[in-house]
Amino acid sequence: MKVNVAKVRYSEGESILFDLVEEFSSFDLGSEALSFHAPVHVQLQVNKTNRAMLVYGNIQTELEATCGRCLETYVCPLSLSFHDEWVFRAQATEDLLESALLLDKDEVDITERIFEQIVLALPMKFICSAECQGLCSVCGANRNLTSCHCGEDDINPRFAALGQWQSKD
Ligand SMILES: [Zn+2]
Ligand SMILES: [Zn+2]
Structure with a gap:
């Protein structure tokens, strides 16, 4: 999942929108294997400021999970928003070096960053329905x-x- 920030890189105040859809592969979460039931849909707004690029993102997808109560497989919809900071490595201040996504070129592979957001947003326990x-x-x-x-x-x-x-x- 890649975006290109060439358009906003040098233009403070400029912003750019991305609308991306990609299939993600399944993954292990502790002892549980989770797979995606739908492609991952990502919408991003990237705003160039004087210090970095401020990113507002929205992620929507569906996971196939196992209910912790009835042990049935069910489709768990996931919708989350997040914000992020991206900065070119050479311009990163000390605090940005720790928290921001560091860029080396205009083309940015955001797959891992998006995957991180998905994992952080997962429920502590998968339950197919509150009434289960x-x-x-x-x-x-x-x-x-x-x-x-x-x-x-x-x-x-x-x-x-x-x-x-x-x-x-
Ligand atoms: Zn019984
Ligand atoms: Zn259940």
């Missing part, structure tokens, strides 16, 4: 799909003890 019932802890059935009857036969041990005590009477 998860799996039955007794029979393992997906409670979203079937209503097993495990809960109904459950006997509260206190009632069981009470029942026994009464029967001896």
Whole structure:
């Protein structure tokens, strides 16, 4: 995923828009493998200021994730905005050297930078829906799909003890 900043590089106050779409490959997140269900759509506005290029970005895509409750695979839409600073290495001040994306030429490969933003925006836990019932802890059935009857036969041990005590009477 590449953009070219030649048009704004020397023109303070100038801005340029980019609209990019690219397929990203799947990746591992800890023990979980995540893949993209849709191409990554990136919109960028790059504004040249006196010190750097200020970038406002928007990323939209869809991931294929596994729900942490019901273990089903589902499509997780992702939409995020971010801002960034890009600067040519030779012009970078000390603070920019640490935080900005350093450019060596007009053509900039932003794939890694975009991927970073996506990873940072991922939820701590993937849940297919707030209403997901998860799996039955007794029979393992997906409670979203079937209503097993495990809960109904459950006997509260206190009632069981009470029942026994009464029967001896
Ligand atoms: Zn679920
Ligand atoms: Zn059950």
